[in-house]
Structure formats: C-alpha cells, structure tokens
Amino acid sequence: MDRKSDFRSAVTAPFPGAAKGTAVSAVDDWFEREILPLEASLMQYLERNWRNPSDIPDFRQDIYVRIYEAAQKELPQHAGKFLLTTARNLLIDKAKQARIVPIEAAASLEDFDKAADVLGPERIAVARDELRHLQAALDRLPPRAREAIILRRIHGLTRGEIARRMGINEVSVSRYLSRAICALADVLHGEPSNIRRRP
Amino acid sequence: MSRWSDETAMPSIDMRAADYVERRDSGNWTDKDEAELEGWLAENIAHRVSFLRLNSSWRRTERLAALRPPEDEEEVPRGPSSGGHYLKIAAVFGLLLGVGGFATVYLTTPRTETYSTPVGGREILTLKDGSRIELNTNTSVRVALSGKERAVTVEKGEVYFKVHHDASRPFVVKAQGHRVVDLGTEFSLRVERHDVKVALFDGRVRFDPDTQTNAKPKVMIPGEVLTASVDRVSVEKEPLQDLLASLAWRRGMLQFHNTTLAAAAAEFNRYNQTKIVLDDPKAGTETINGMLPINDLAEFAHVAKSLFGLRAENHGDEIVLTR
Numbered sequence: 001m002d003r004k005s006d007f008r009s010a011v012t013a014p015f016p017g018a019a020k021g022t023a024v025s026a027v028d029d030w031f032e033r034e035i036l037p038l039e040a041s042l043m044q045y046l047e048r049n050w051r052n053p054s055d056i057p058d059f060r061q062d063i064y065v066r067i068y069e070a071a072q073k074e075l076p077q078h079a080g081k082f083l084l085t086t087a088r089n090l091l092i093d094k095a096k097q098a099r100i101v102p103i104e105a106a107a108s109l110e111d112f113d114k115a116a117d118v119l120g121p122e123r124i125a126v127a128r129d130e131l132r133h134l135q136a137a138l139d140r141l142p143p144r145a146r147e148a149i150i151l152r153r154i155h156g157l158t159r160g161e162i163a164r165r166m167g168i169n170e171v172s173v174s175r176y177l178s179r180a181i182c183a184l185a186d187v188l189h190g191e192p193s194n195i196r197r198r199p
Numbered sequence: 200m201s202r203w204s205d206e207t208a209m210p211s212i213d214m215r216a217a218d219y220v221e222r223r224d225s226g227n228w229t230d231k232d233e234a235e236l237e238g239w240l241a242e243n244i245a246h247r248v249s250f251l252r253l254n255s256s257w258r259r260t261e262r263l264a265a266l267r268p269p270e271d272e273e274e275v276p277r278g279p280s281s282g283g284h285y286l287k288i289a290a291v292f293g294l295l296l297g298v299g300g301f302a303t304v305y306l307t308t309p310r311t312e313t314y315s316t317p318v319g320g321r322e323i324l325t326l327k328d329g330s331r332i333e334l335n336t337n338t339s340v341r342v343a344l345s346g347k348e349r350a351v352t353v354e355k356g357e358v359y360f361k362v363h364h365d366a367s368r369p370f371v372v373k374a375q376g377h378r379v380v381d382l383g384t385e386f387s388l389r390v391e392r393h394d395v396k397v398a399l400f401d402g403r404v405r406f407d408p409d410t411q412t413n414a415k416p417k418v419m420i421p422g423e424v425l426t427a428s429v430d431r432v433s434v435e436k437e438p439l440q441d442l443l444a445s446l447a448w449r450r451g452m453l454q455f456h457n458t459t460l461a462a463a464a465a466e467f468n469r470y471n472q473t474k475i476v477l478d479d480p481k482a483g484t485e486t487i488n489g490m491l492p493i494n495d496l497a498e499f500a501h502v503a504k505s506l507f508g509l510r511a512e513n514h515g516d517e518i519v520l521t522r
Contacts, residue, residue: 028251032255036252064248065244068244134260152221158225158227174218174221177217178217179214179217181256181257184256184260185252185256185257189252
C-alpha cells in the first residue's frame with residue numbers, strides 16, 4: 001500500500017464526496033468525531049430499554065440516520081444529549097408501532113440525564129483495551145471469516161490470493177471479509193465492556 | 200456476541216458498505232469504483248452512516264499499529280507480502296493471537312503502557328476521567344496510571360493535554376527530568392533534542408525543572424510558553440491566538456504566520472516520510488501565511504512555485520525545491 005496516498009485520504013478527503021462540498025464533509029466529520037464514540041453508551045441504553053436484542057442493530061441504524069439528517073440542517077450543540085433524545089424518541093415510536101405501552105422508555109427520563117452526565121468519561125479508550133477487544137471479536141467470528149480477515153489485514157493479501165489460499169471463490173471471500181468488518185465495528189464502536197474493566 | 204452468528208441478522212446495507220470499505224482500501228480501486236460508491240452514498244443517508252461507521256472502525260484497526268510498544272517490533276513474524284506497513288499490523292495481530300506468548304505478558308503488565316505514533320501519525324488517548332492526551336507525529340509516551348497519580352512521560356515528540364483536574368490524583372507530565380504538574384488545565388509539551396517546550400492554553404500548571412538547572416518551580420499562566428534546556432529555563436508570553444494556531448496539527452493542518460519557507464519546510468518534514476529540501480538559500484528566508492494540510496506536500500510545492508517561482512523536483516523520498 002502506498003503510504004503517502006494513505007495519509008492523504010486520511011487527512012484531506014476522508015470520505016468520498018467529502019472534498020466536494022464542505023457541508024457534507026463537515027457533517028461527516030462531526031458524525032465520526034462526536035457521535036460514533038458514543039456508540040457504547042447508545043447500545044447500553046438501547047439494551048436496557050428494549051426487550052428484543054435482535055431489533056437493536058436496526059434501531060441503531062435508524063437513530064444514526066435521524067441524527068445525520070438533523071445535522072445536515074444544523075450541527076447540534078451537544079452531541080450526547082442529542083443522541084440520547086433521538087434514541088428515546090425512536091424507542092417511543094417503536095413502542096407505539098408495536099402497541100407496547102412504553103413503560104420502560106417513557107419512564108427513563110432520569111436515566112437519560114444520568115447517561116448524558118456520564119458520556120464524557122465514557123469516551124473511553126486507553127486504546128490498549130482495543131486489542132483485548134479485537135481479540136475477543138476475532139475469537140467470536142466464524143473460523144472462515146476470521147481466517148479471511150487475518151489474511152487481508154495482517155498479511156496484506158488480495159481477494160484473489162485469499163480465495164486461492166482458502167480454496168473458495170472471491171464472492172465468498174468478500175462475504176467473509178464484510179462480516180468480519182461489521183463485527184469489528186461493533187466491538188470497536190459499540191461494546192462498553194472496557195468501561196467496566198476492573199483495574 | 201450472538202448477533203453475528205446468524206448471517207441474516209446483519210443488515211445488508213452494512214454488508215454492502217463493508218464491501219466498499221474493504222475494496223476501497225485495496226490496491227485496485229478505480230475512479231469508476233469511486234463514482235459508483237458516491238452514487239450509492241448519495242442514494243440514501245442510511246448508506247452514508249453505515250459507510251462512515253464501518254470505514255471509521257476499519258481505519259482504527261490499522262491505527263492500532265501505531266500504538267504498539269516499539270520494543271516489540273523484532274519479535275514479530277513477517278507475513279508473506281508484508282512491507283513495513285503491514286509489519287506493524289502484524290505486530291498488533293501477532294499480539295492478539297498470542298504469537299510467542301506475547302499477549303499474556305503484555306496484557307498483564309501492570310499499568311505502565313507505551314504509546315507511539317510514526318512519522319505523520321496522530322493518536323488520541325482518552326482516559327476514563329475524561330482527560331485527553333493527543334500525540335502528534337513521531338511521538339512516544341509512557342502512561343502510568345495508579346490510584347495516587349496519573350503520570351505521563353514524554354520520551355520524544357509533541358503532546359497536547361487537556362486534563363480533568365483531580366487534586367487527590369495529580370496529573371504529572373515528565374520530560375528530560377523536568378516535571379509539569381497540572382493544576383486544572385490545557386497545555387502542550389514538545390521535546391526537541393534536550394529542550395522541552397511547554398505552552399499553556401488554559402488553567403494553570405506548575406513547572407518543576409530538572410534539579411540540574413538550579414531553576415525554581417514556576418507556576419505558568421495561560422499564554423505563556425516555557426522553554427527548558429539542560430541548564431536554563433525561560434518564559435515568554437505569546438498572544439493566545441498564535442498559541443492556538445500552533446495546535447492546528449490537532450486538526451491535521453499546519454498554520455503559518457509570517458513563517459519563513461525554511462521553517463515551514465522543517466515543519467512539514469516532521470510529518471512526512473518524503474522530505475522537502477530547499478535548494479535555494481534566499482527563498483528560505485521568504486515568509487508565508489496561511490494553513491495547509493499536514494501531509495499535502497504537493498500543495499506546499501505548489502505554494503512555493505506560485506509565490507516564489509521555485510521548481511519542484513521529485514527525487515523519490517525527497518522533493519527538492521530549486522530556482
């Protein structure tokens with residue numbers, strides 16, 4: 001990989017489209033800088049207040065869409081509060097749709113305030129914890145996905161090379177890689193376990 | 200987590216976004232691919248947020264490489280096609296996978312941890328108390344956290360601190376035998392050879408010089424820049440605005456204010472493997488103003504050309520600016 005072009009993309013044009021309009025790039029930057037680091041708190045909140053865990057990844061996605069849409073009009077002042085308010089509203093909407101009396105969601109205003117207070121310190125990450133986390137994430141991957149991502153990220157093999165080495169086709173390789181990338185994202189952004197780590 | 204054990208549980212938007220993230224970071228990504236991706240992102244905000252999220256964590260798996268303890272480098276097996284770049288990643292994953300029993304040693308070592316960035320790197324560490332430690336290019340720090348004290352030793356480079364003050368657990372920064380003790384504050388510290396430079400932006404710190412200097416401890420106020428060499432300590436007052444400009448690196452930029460071209464080139468050279476060489480002594484004394492992206496050597500060459508008529512010759516790892 002070309003080191004220079006790597007830096008360039010990291011600094012001047014982190015995302016496609018970013019270089020074109022400052023508006024897009026400002027919202028992208030804000031989203032990445034202010035919202036993504038709060039994902040662990042968001043997930044904790046959702047898990048506490050919603051019974052069905054399999055809904056939660058979709059909720060997270062919906063919340064991010066709402067946040068991003070709002071931020072396009074104006075960047076919210078307090079990312080943490082805004083995120084939690086959005087999450088709360090979404091849970092209430094979902095509860096209504098599901099015709100559930102939203103006892104938990106509605107009763108949790110105090111929780112919100114508490115959560116908003118602790119968001120600062122929860123921006124974790126003496127990054128060393130990420131290693132532990134990554135290891136856990138890799139361990140949980142299905143073996144083939146784990147093998148594929150290690151070949152890609154550690155050994156720098158291309159899809160074609162990975163396919164040959166694993167004796168599968170490239171479509172399967174890309175599916176394994178995508179699954180691994182999603183799982184790693186969940187761990188790196190989302191899991192709060194490192195906050196609770198006992199010294 | 201069981202979420203990923205079931206293929207159907209993963210939204211297909213994420214799968215597609217992950218595919219783009221991975222392909223975009225591989226060798227064979229074309230303009231046509233980029234155009235296709237832009238179209239897909241523009242289609243739907245759900246696509247965009249998914250891409251942003253996955254791209255960010257994908258980059259973080261790479262950035263972890265910068266945080267490995269430098270002394271581990273030699274212990275790491277090389278992958279088949281690994282250049283230096285991948286070697287570092289291998290270091291991280293090698294640790295993860297317990298190669299040579301390293302992971303155990305390293306994760307149970309009590310509380311002192313080394314973080315470093317390569318040339319051009321930047322890293323933000325956030326402590327649980329909310330304090331921030333931002334490492335600039337080519338920097339190495341040791342962080343030791345105990346119940347009584349938060350100690351950071353800057354071995355080389357430049358670091359910005361925003362400290363959550365806690366009188367019962369002081370935050371102490373050490374460099375070259377000097378100590379900076381936080382009294383609730385925001386400051387940066389840079390080590391250059393034997394000199395240590397501390398700039399205070401907000402709050403107060405106490406600077407305890409190395410005993411060899413025979414200087415007294417000094418409580419700094421915002422706007423002051425203290426320079427400590429082996430044998431003396433001096434303090435200057437700088438306009439806060441200029442001080443803040445010196446922190447542009449935190450945004451990936453370099454800010455110049457009546458800076459000579461020679462000094463600007465030296466700044467760039469702190470961040471980039473490819474070095475700028477000024478082959479025209481007279482041009483070196485010309486001054487520039489403004490802001491440039493830290494890694495944009497092409498833009499710097501362009502500035503030198505349009506302002507001072509210098510020609511840029513590319514010699515691989517050097518860009519020579521000449522008349």
